[in-house]
Amino acid sequence: DTAVSQTPKYLVTQMGNDKSIKCEQNLGHDTMYWYKQDSKKFLKIMFSYNNKELIINETVPNRFSPKSPDKAHLNLHINSLELGDSAVYFCASSPLISTDTQYFGPGTRLTVL
Amino acid sequence: AQKITQTQPGMFVQEKEAVTLDCTYDTSDQSYGLFWYKQPSSGEMIFLIYQGSYDEQNATEGRYSLNFQKARKSANLVISASQLGDSAMYFCAMREPHSGGGADGLTFGKGTHLIIQP
Numbered sequence: 001d002t003a004v005s006q007t008p009k010y011l012v013t014q015m016g017n018d019k020s021i022k023c024e025q026n027l028g029h030d031t032m033y034w035y036k037q038d039s040k041k042f043l044k045i046m047f048s049y050n051n052k053e054l055i056i057n058e059t060v061p062n063r064f065s066p067k068s069p070d071k072a073h074l075n076l077h078i079n080s081l082e083l084g085d086s087a088v089y090f091c092a093s094s095p096l097i098s099t100d101t102q103y104f105g106p107g108t109r110l111t112v113l
Numbered sequence: 114a115q116k117i118t119q120t121q122p123g124m125f126v127q128e129k130e131a132v133t134l135d136c137t138y139d140t141s142d143q144s145y146g147l148f149w150y151k152q153p154s155s156g157e158m159i160f161l162i163y164q165g166s167y168d169e170q171n172a173t174e175g176r177y178s179l180n181f182q183k184a185r186k187s188a189n190l191v192i193s194a195s196q197l198g199d200s201a202m203y204f205c206a207m208r209e210p211h212s213g214g215g216a217d218g219l220t221f222g223k224g225t226h227l228i229i230q231p
Contacts, residue, residue, distance in 0.1 A: 033218050041152075041202060045218030090158060092219075101148065102208070102219055104158035 003027050004105040006091050012111045013081060021076045021108045023091030030095055031055075032074035033102065034066060037088040046089075049074050078110075086112045116140065117205050117222035124227050126195055133180070134190040134225050136205030142166075145209045147188040148219065149179065152202040161203075164188055200229045 091105040
């Protein structure tokens with residue numbers, strides 16, 4: 001029944017490793033997003049995908065790459081993890097229309113040691 | 114310049130009192146959406162209420178209402194009869210049309226940490 005799900009919920013890893021976070025939505029929405037929430041709780045958009053097409057790519061390092069195998073999934077792959085990547089990463093989804101609500105997943109807390 | 118400004122980093126309110134959380138926004142678009150989300154200590158982002166820029170009536174959802182003053186570019190959240198479970202971070206956010214068409218991400222304010230005291 002979960003509308004937007006993410007795995008894993010917690011991720012602890014060493015600097016330099018490569019990791020992925022998975023996201024799935026069962027709402028039939030057209031667009032999915034990744035947000036980063038830093039230690040001060042500030043939320044910022046990273047990427048969005050619409051029907052497999054990247055339509056926003058904020059100024060994030062190219063170590064971060066979103067991958068969408070289909071409309072219901074948007075995974076986030078991170079290469080060469082750095083200490084500053086430690087944060088909570090939220091996946092979200094919404095219909096296409098710009099004023100429609102975005103529904104968030106539970107978040108993935110990434111800790112880089 | 115910040116697009117979403119929440120001027121109250123923290124608030125303490127007595128249980129059962131009404132609470133107003135401030136939010137002002139900045140946009141040159143005519144069509145946009147304004148949202149409030151609640152983030153309890155458990156971490157999830159919970160959608161509370163939405164106001165469209167063309168909506169003439171203030172949005173209401175149960176104990177939540179949005180005081181939308183378009184000319185002042187403000188979208189304050191009002192919680193009536195506050196409860197202990199309302200203690201959380203509250204984020205105001207705006208969604209604008211993407212310049213190239215299609216959907217855009219939300220721009221968030223820095224949040225207000227609300228604590229309801231018994």
